[in-house]
Amino acid sequence: MEGYLHKWTNYLKGWQLRYFVLKDGILSYYNTENDSQNGDCKRSYKIFMFDIMVNKSDKTRVDLILPNEHNLFLRASDYKERQKWLVALASQKATYPSNFFQNTNSSENIDALMKQSNMGSPNESTIGGTYDSTYFLKLKQSELKLYCDLLTQQTHDFKNLIVDLRKTVPADGKDDNNLVPSTSTSYNSVMNETFTESPNEIDIKQSNQNETTKESDDEPTDIKKLDEMSSNINVTCDMLAQIVRNLIVLSNTSTNISPEAVKSLLNETEAKTKESTDINYDLDQYKYHLYHPLYLNQQLNQYKTKSIPIAMSSQSTKSHNSLNSFKISNENLPRVEILSTSLPTTNSLSFLTAKMKSIDSNNNNNNHNKTSINKRIRHKIPPNNHNHFDKVSFISKNFIIRNYHIENLKETALLACADPVAEQLSHNSAENNYSEKDFSKNMIETSVETVVVTSGHFPSITIVGESHKTNLKNHDISKSFFTIIKHRFSDIVLLENNGIPTEYFLNCCSDVFSLLDSFGSTAFLPVKIDVYGNINKIKQKYLVDPVKYKTLQAIIQHEINDKTTHAKNSATDALMWLRRAVWFLREFLSNFSKSMDSVMSECVHISYQKTLKQYHNFVVKSIFSLAMRALPSKDEFYKRLVADHSVYLNNKSQFEHQVMEEMKVTVKGIDRVIDLIKDFYLKNKLDV
Numbered sequence: 297m298e299g300y301l302h303k304w305t306n307y308l309k310g311w312q313l314r315y316f317v318l319k320d321g322i323l324s325y326y327n328t329e330n331d332s333q334n335g336d337c338k339r340s341y342k343i344f345m346f347d348i349m350v351n352k353s354d355k356t357r358v359d360l361i362l363p364n365e366h367n368l369f370l371r372a373s374d375y376k377e378r379q380k381w382l383v384a385l386a387s388q389k390a391t392y393p394s395n396f397f398q399n400t401n402s403s404e405n406i407d408a409l410m411k412q413s414n415m416g417s418p419n420e421s422t423i424g425g426t427y428d429s430t431y432f433l434k435l436k437q438s439e440l441k442l443y444c445d446l447l448t449q450q451t452h453d454f455k456n457l458i459v460d461l462r463k464t465v466p467a468d469g470k471d472d473n474n475l476v477p478s479t480s481t482s483y484n485s486v487m488n489e490t491f492t493e494s495p496n497e498i499d500i501k502q503s504n505q506n507e508t509t510k511e512s513d514d515e516p517t518d519i520k521k522l523d524e525m526s527s528n529i530n531v532t533c534d535m536l537a538q539i540v541r542n543l544i545v546l547s548n549t550s551t552n553i554s555p556e557a558v559k560s561l562l563n564e565t566e567a568k569t570k571e572s573t574d575i576n577y578d579l580d581q582y583k584y585h586l587y588h589p590l591y592l593n594q595q596l597n598q599y600k601t602k603s604i605p606i607a608m609s610s611q612s613t614k615s616h617n618s619l620n621s622f623k624i625s626n627e628n629l630p631r632v633e634i635l636s637t638s639l640p641t642t643n644s645l646s647f648l649t650a651k652m653k654s655i656d657s658n659n660n661n662n663n664h665n666k667t668s669i670n671k672r673i674r675h676k677i678p679p680n681n682h683n684h685f686d687k688v689s690f691i692s693k694n695f696i697i698r699n700y701h702i703e704n705l706k707e708t709a710l711l712a713c714a715d716p717v718a719e720q721l722s723h724n725s726a727e728n729n730y731s732e733k734d735f736s737k738n739m740i741e742t743s744v745e746t747v748v749v750t751s752g753h754f755p756s757i758t759i760v761g762e763s764h765k766t767n768l769k770n771h772d773i774s775k776s777f778f779t780i781i782k783h784r785f786s787d788i789v790l791l792e793n794n795g796i797p798t799e800y801f802l803n804c805c806s807d808v809f810s811l812l813d814s815f816g817s818t819a820f821l822p823v824k825i826d827v828y829g830n831i832n833k834i835k836q837k838y839l840v841d842p843v844k845y846k847t848l849q850a851i852i853q854h855e856i857n858d859k860t861t862h863a864k865n866s867a868t869d870a871l872m873w874l875r876r877a878v879w880f881l882r883e884f885l886s887n888f889s890k891s892m893d894s895v896m897s898e899c900v901h902i903s904y905q906k907t908l909k910q911y912h913n914f915v916v917k918s919i920f921s922l923a924m925r926a927l928p929s930k931d932e933f934y935k936r937l938v939a940d941h942s943v944y945l946n947n948k949s950q951f952e953h954q955v956m957e958e959m960k961v962t963v964k965g966i967d968r969v970i971d972l973i974k975d976f977y978l979k980n981k982l983d984v
């Protein structure tokens with residue numbers, strides 16, 4: 297959904313008209329509609345962070361409340377428009393819950409995609425297994441809350457209106473107390489307040505005329521208004537009843553619900569959501585800001601200093617050591633926002649966490665320390681680097697963490713270095729006088745350096761993540777999808793007895809299949825649902841006991857011992873299908889990277905025939921045909937794989953060579969794991 301809304305700025309500037317776009321859980325605003333088309337975004341917010349409130353006195357207002365932080369007050373052109381935004385916001389909040397943003401592709405992602413597909417093309421989500429009912433519960437709960445609030449407000453208004461009407465026209469219908477002239481203003485003000493979309497419809501002049509004329513002329517307007525109001529209440533009640541029915545169904549359902557049930561749940565409210573949320577499964581750059589590493593990078597390149605928050609709280613650093621163990625939290629504190637194409641390394645995050653803790657405890661114990669940190673740092677910031685500062689986020693009472701995208705890494709690194717050389721460089725950078733050599737030397741030495749810097753009111757911590765740039769080989773034309781994804785099959789480190797690390801393997805799958813998102817067509821949705829459904833099933837199992845299930849083989853062995861390999865939603869079944877998907881991918885990459893002249897559709901066809909086709913009935917085969925028709929062209933495909941389009945356009949063949957090499961490396965990495973899985977399955981007489 298998108299459109300103009302007034303946004304409260306401050307007492308000086310008041311309400312300002314801005315163009316808002318709500319999509320994929322992100323509310324972004326622009327100065328004008330034109331700016332939205334050019335991607336000139338003023339700011340973006342993740343909707344899950346806000347409480348959506350209906351304003352009690354202004355029926356055109358939606359208040360987005362972020363406790364202890366920035367609130368967003370919006371005003372629609374009229375009541376109906378406000379209602380549409382409310383429903384759209386609430387629906388998006390439920391569709392994109394906080395942990396949706398955690399990984400490049402989380403399981404919630406699938407649910408959201410599934411929901412979108414239901415809206416766009418109802419039949420497409422009915423393939424594959426079952427879905428987790430938690431998502432739908434959350435969705436319905438959120439809807440329930442919104443409609444309860446609305447109903448309360450509407451009935452309250454209704455009651456006020458009746459009370460006011462009673463005062464205006466006494467029970468016997470005569471204005472014995474001659475109240476009409478004096479109360480008409482109050483009556484009108486209530487009506488105006490209640491029906492803000494058409495305040496002028498109440499004719500004040502008319503109401504001041506003699507009683508006979510007034511009563512006969514005003515009555516239809518009153519009744520019209522009362523009708524309108526009661527029908528609004530009716531709609532809200534219907535919605536509520538529907539949601540309650542959904543909730544009853546959900547509460548009687550096991551944790552998994554069938555695609556049919558999903559369909560009926562969504563179809564019931566389809567009319568409402570379709571109209572209000574206007575979700576298309578088209579490419580949306582803001583979505584990629586959040587979870588697609590390649591697109592994130594592209595956007596950052598494009599918008600330089602625009603902020604793209606990826607929020608994670610640092611709750612679980614102790615027990616796990618990968619980035620995925622950082623959970624998004626709905627609470628405001630503590631939270632770390634990382635604004636970087638290259639997410640900080642595990643080391644840097646642990647370092648940061650430790651640093652935060654020590655700074656916090658220092659601050660709590662000793663105010664003097666806080667002051668000295670501020671002082672020490674202030675003079676280190678080159679003045680002209682302020683504009684590189686991105687979005688801020690509280691991580692503790694006193695501190696904010698900022699990170700910088702890769703384009704600013706030079707400045708970041710320079711700013712972040714605490715040693716004398718760095719300080720010297722920092723000064724140089726202010727004059728744009730540093731050399732690349734100095735910089736790279738410095739980068740290596742200080743790649744996880746942390747320093748406290750100040751900007752504005754708050755002291756902040758800057759961490760410098762590992763630069764992917766430094767990973768690039770000399771001949772690399774541009775970063776590709778393969779260099780940017782965080783988990784690569786080729787990087788899998790096998791554990792004892794050739795154990796495949798569960799978490800890393802699942803992350804590899806998530807990352808690599810995320811490219812499908814960029815294809816943009818709903819035709820790939822069944823594939824995504826299937827793949828991520830299986831990833832999720834295994835993940836669920838893994839999360840029960842990450843230590844016990846640290847390898848894929850351990851999970852399957854456990855099911856073998858428990859004789860649950862054939863149970864519904866078993867990890868054994870999920871891994872079998874996931875392996876088949878990866879096998880298909882492997883074949884495709886292998887075929888594609890054989891020659892510069894390879895044809896996309898041929899490669900897909902051959903790979904399909906060799907791998908998946910044998911397991912598919914005619915329905916699934918027809919889905920395959922559908923996906924084939926939506927295949928991107930080869931050129932498009934390469935564009936999806938390149939971080940910097942302009943570099944690609946000037947060096948097409950070099951980039952294509954680079955990608956082909958990277959594909960070959962990926963194929964080798966995949967081979968290692970899918971062979972091990974196959975061996976394990978065969979050894980245990982499991983279907984593979």
Ligand SMILES: CCCCCCCCCCCCC/C=C/[C@@H](O)[C@H](CO[C@@H]1O[C@H](CO)[C@@H](O)[C@H](O)[C@H]1O)NC(=O)CCCCCCCCCCCCCCCCC
Pocket residue numbers: 423424425777808809811812822823826827829830865869870873874876877878880881884900908911916919920923924
């Ligand atoms: C270049 C892009 C080409 C894309 C072409 C995609 C063609 C795939 C067509 C197949 C559609 C399959 C849809 C779903 C089918 C399911 O019915 C089937 C069975 O599901 C399983 O059912 C079990 C119950 O019976 C259930 O327990 C289990 O959980 C469930 O999985 N599933 C499958 O057949 C698996 C299909 C996987 C398809 C993977 C395709 C991956 C395409 C990847 C392309 C990535 C892009 C290239 C990236 C290159 C850069 C790194």
